Amino acid sequence: MTTVEHSPPVLKTAQRARFGEAQSALREKFPARTRVVSWPATQASRDEVVCRLAQHPFTAQNVATTRSRCRGVRFVLAWLEAQPGVTWQERWASTGAESLPKEGWLDLPRQWFIRTEGVVLRDSQLSPGLLMLICGDVIRPTSAWLLSRTSQHLARAMASARDPEGFERLGTQAASDKVPSAVLRIARHRVSVILARNGGSISDITVGDCVEILEAQDATHAATGDRTAFYRLLHRTGIFPPDAPSTIRAFTGGQGQLSVAEMIDRYQIACKAVRDLLVDYLCERQPALDYTSLAAVSRVLGSLFWKDLETHHPGIDSLRLPPEVASAWKTRHRTKTTTVRRADGSTASVTSPRESARSDLTTVRALYLDLAQWAAEDPARWGSWAAPSPVTSAEANQKKHQRRVKAKMDQRTRDRLPVLPLLVSTSQRNRLQAAAVLTAARQAEPGTIFTVDGQTLIRPVLKSASGAKIWAQELDAPRTAVRAARRDLTHEDHKAFWAWAAIEVLRHTGIRIEELCELSHHSLIQYRLPTTGELVPLLQIAPSKTDQERLILVTPELADVLSRIIMRVRDSNNIVASVAVYDPHERVWNPPMPLLFQHRIGTENRAMHPACIRTYIAQALASTGLTDASGERLTMQPHDFRRIFITDAVMNGMPPHIAQLVAGHRVIDTTMGYLAVYPREVIEAHRAFIARRRASRPSEEYRTPTDEEWDSFLGHFEKRKLSIGTCGRAFSTPCIHEHACLRCAMLRPDPAERPRLIEIRDNLIDRIAEAKRESWLGEVEGLETSLAGANDKLVQMDAATARTASAVDLGMPTFNQIAGRATDSRRSTPFSTS
Template identity: 45%
Template sequence: MAERTASSLQRGARPSQKSSGFYHFVTPKLPTPFIERPVIWTASQQSIEEVVAAVERLDEGASTKELRRRVREVTGLLVWLQQFEGESWQQRWRASGADTAGKQWSDPVLTQMIPGVPTMDRGAATGAAGRLILLDVVRPDYPWLYGTPSPTLYTRFTQVRDPEGFAAIIALCRNDERATMTDERSALIQLARMLMRNGGDLAAVTLTDCVEAYRAQTGFSSRLHSHWYTLLRRAGILSVDSPPSIHAASRRGQLTITEMVDGYDISYEPIRELFVDYLTERSAGLDYSTIGPLASKLILLFWRDIELHEPGVHSLHLSDRVARAWKQRLTEVRYGNRRRGEQRQDPYSILMAVRAFYADLSHWALEDPARWARWAAPSPVDSRDLAGMKKAAQHRRSRMHQRIRELAPLLPRLSDIAYARRVASAALLEAAQRVAPGEKFTVNGHALRRAVLSSDPALGGTGRPGVVYVTTAATDKDVGSGPKHHTAGRRNLTLEAERAFWAWASVEVFRHTGVRIEEMLEITHRSFVSYTLPTTGEVIPMLQITPSKTDKERLLVISPELAGVFAEIIAFVRDGHEQIPLLSRYDHAERLHSPPLPFLFQRRWGLVNISITHMRIKSLLDELVEVAGITNTDGTAAHFSPHDFRRIFATEAVSQGLPVHITAKILGHESLETTQTYVAVYDQDVIDRHRAFLARRRATRPSEEYREPTDSEWDEFLGHFAARTLELGTCGRAYGTGCQHEHACIRCPLLRPDPNQRTRLENIITSLRERFAEATERGWLGDVDGLTVSLAAAQQKLIQMQRTATNLGLPSFQAERTSRR
């Protein structure tokens, strides 16, 4: 005999949290498999006398009085179970409802009045159930195991059941220098629970067992501990091709078209089959992240909405009344958990999807009448319904441009504050690490005390090593670092430093590259390559961007500032090790896991490294803006989204003279129109200058202005780097422009200093100081003013050099364009 698991492998349907009436909607789901488990086995069919004898053997080391007490408790629980139907104790346990009763499962046992059976308290009932589990008489479901914690039971279980298997797991734990005793205990408890539920030994554990156990943890704090899965992989119990983590194993993968359509519960079967066929045809040219939203627009927001409001409609040929009512409902958000009841901001994308659906059916009906002709019908969406689409797009673009015009002037301040915050948090952490727990120290005039933690491994605790907390030295109260990083009057400096670092790194990579957030998070240590200029042999570091929306990879030139950022990211992630840890990153849009790669945007989480997610980046940006106190011109709080940096990058590139088609190539846009919508102009002067630039370009290539750049143009674009090499570094003037500062490079803000020329710059500063002293002494006031400006500029350049590093370990390559010459 077999039983279904109480907690299924699939999360199944997730209804809207605010659903009611016709708003109710269930997200697409996979079929729900179940694990076949026996409910009758030898130990579970023993008589009460046989179980009691087994208890006496199990506790033979206990005193006579204690042994009699334990026997009475086990007997009482078995007598209570006898009231329920079943051929085995397992069947009776299941029939009693104990698995799903939570902590109150033992209440009926405590109140039973059976002659000859003494009453018990809750602890006695739990102890009796534990002995039945140790003897494999019953196998509780996960809700009981997670809801009835008993560390003593789990420790005893590892000694009684499969001791050799658990000994091997313990050895793996203790060979990991980062694992603590808490990690070991948590892993053993979880593995013990799995054997209590499944029976057998550790060698028989399967991937399906792991997924079931993990998903059953929902609602319990133990879900945070997943080291047990890693140990099963290291022990060879799970195959080498199993998912890299339990999180990866438990995620829903890509749905098939049929599963996607069935999730919307279409009532009319022929229409259901039509959508399956249609989306299958369309899926050949679309990626998964596109086909899913298309299914939502066509099924949920179109046909399913009609079925809910117009029962009996079984044809795509809709009456005017039905079509008008549907379009009216479309103006309001009616499904999901967000913005319900609000006006829909972009109904035109849905209308266009429906119109394209009808157009495709009509076109396919001519090509394959037998398959599609029955579905050809007049579209309920005509040109009048789309009359406002262009105007809405213009309004949306205007709002976006105004937003960029407001945010762009704030970006330098955001960058400066991110850098200052990162340096300050790192210095504070370093200062705290230099003192012992309980000692006082002072940073920037603030007296602090390193907190003493009972879990600190340095003090014999079993907590995570390297985590530093502080309190105020005077009162040991919270020193006010912000609500996210202090608990019970303490500040977690380790977490503060990490968050400040990644906030700074995100801002710098965004503003220097203009990449999408998906592309930034997919940057690996293998993304760096070098390009050798064919004319001068100069090596230019470049960043290979993995496409997130198109199939075309692209290369970006790495400026010295960006090189310094990446060098610090690499050093931070390495954390003193030779290599960047390999990890598998989950793509939420495609619902796929990558192979193990050295991703740069990763962080430590417990014993493992995990990739940084979209939501964490957005949270870090919001936190940074809040800490910086940056506001818009009207006084409202500013908000930087990851895509805002991309639009600012495009705007600044074009406004500084970079041709639109070169900007499009750098941004990875397929269409120049897309790039032009990103560009927000600031004033008439910028417009006039850009038009003048285009006029000059058209004079030389009037018919080829907006096109893909030729090899010679691209070489010209790259070659301008060679023409701006200077004594102290590189000139940062825009492409196609000459020097506008009369070659006063030491003062020029466009000079990008080379850290390798630091000694030369220090010599220049020394010379300037000597000349300044002489000019002051002799009264050469005109020279004093000029030397003051030059000396300040030179010192600023020295600071830039200190913040810049260029050693990224770049592989060298010869560009394809060079090989085609």
């Protein structure tokens, strides 16, 4: 008979507060197995246990080992039999062995045998017996006790005695995933601990069992090595339900979304009536706000507004504030006090202006105005809370603040726009140099000296294996600082590559950092022109801030960057791994996607965090040695690339309403706010724009383009096709060189038309010779200009051919199951790599 110890199916209130709503729901959906206190193996008699454990599969290949195990089983059972309890599990629990320090449990049976039998037993006579009792499911120690007393024999004994086929499948999956042997050893031990604690075989393990063992690892500080590899291996073997999270970090990483009540209760508001009012108010506004905005509003109303009033005016219970109370609160709110650490290690409180003061006042004013309007619509619910707003319209007016921010951002963009080429070239040089040094170090044997790019390094001989990392050190490094002088060449190459990749993608697309981190292999799609059937590569940007997806044209330079990224993240099977990523803004786990910006941590592929990308960009910028006007080191945020991209695009002829669509702004005013142009450029560009609009454009200029206008915009690219290449002039602009294409810098020559261009060049040479012979000096000057243009185009063709020879297939995936991935005049058909 099996006795079950029932556990509550729903987490307690304290647990829900600790984990959050999302994680609590996930833990309730995937609970650990119900703990049992009695089962057949632990109810068996002493003779039955001894007889069963003396037979296969508990015997070892070595006869001496088998005898040692059987003898140890008899010793441990004799000791346990003298303890109070009905089952062996109850007797084991009553000994108190699990509360003793490591290996301290051995003193209990040893002292018992000395008192009763007068026999002194060695550790080797007791430990094998307990190991067999655990593998035979006679006793089930706690996970903490098993983890704090890691046995190198537990996994091997459990694999042979409990579930040989299950451990074999685990090893096969590890070989398929190329898991290092050290990581597999830890994973096998963690799986063995789960079996020892809960019984059964590997196929019986649940997601909740893995979460339980992970928390036991943290509690016992046994989280050495890759602490989550066992879950990934179990998940990959297919024993978990299909909807099980692909990473166990979904149960531990990221708190998940809080409810509105939990947001307000964080600030411990004393007045219950006001607390309930704020909860109801936020619930009313919740459908129109994303989670980040809702959390920001709750912080302003709950902490900065009402909690501050309760702190300085205890007992306050009404939104109708006296003038002196409202004035004192606004005065306090204009500044904030922060604690800073001095160079000597001491701390000090510093008072500074609060940057969000006016925005916070607007939020409080919105509360009062909303309540007043709702009171007129539903007096029974909101009427008692209608009160005059303590914040006037003038105090909430942010126009002056916005102009100041706009001027500051414009100056920041102007300072960084000229240095962008230097940053691009530096990041490219750093990437190539780091890759060259790493390649040379890999080819060098440990202990040998190698030279690359003017650097003379030695690859050290390490006492222990360093995994996939490649180390090097300077030859003249002092002996006392050898370890400090070692360079992790693998990490240097990693940082240099991803800094270059992030800078290139950001400057060519102008996307947000959140959108950059969400780019996936599925983002690469193609558009087929309705008339010519030509395929145009596009980059699909997933909805982020405005909940609107958009498409960006992939230039040849951007295609080269994306191809290198895909090469970097592909595994040995040419597959981009799908990784689950936690959205820190919405506090949710997104489904696994083949993200482009991912890296390997241990044996797990993880999405790059925005903070990591910011750090890599900052390090690349620091290597340029650039400083700002004050002499401080120049800084650059990912959003600076977005402002630079929009400014450069509009200054070079892109219509603002097209720039709005490319940038993904909801209104064109936001796009115009990103522009950082000088007054002279504004005047000249505006006059030219007005002239063009009067001549060829409709009066309703700033609006969303119609489908016909969008088709006209796409049709413009068809008219660029020339006999020897493609014209790169801006949309809706005439040819400024009157179709003298050989002389025009906007012509992008096609390497396939090289024979035609050579024929034109030879013809020009013959015509120049004829003109010189006939003394047509004016003709000679014009023909020589055309000849110089033809030679320049030949050089461009040769460069393009060399670049194409080293190009890499992007391996764009096929999405037959996804609608709307590609657009065609007949039907929407995803492209394939065939």
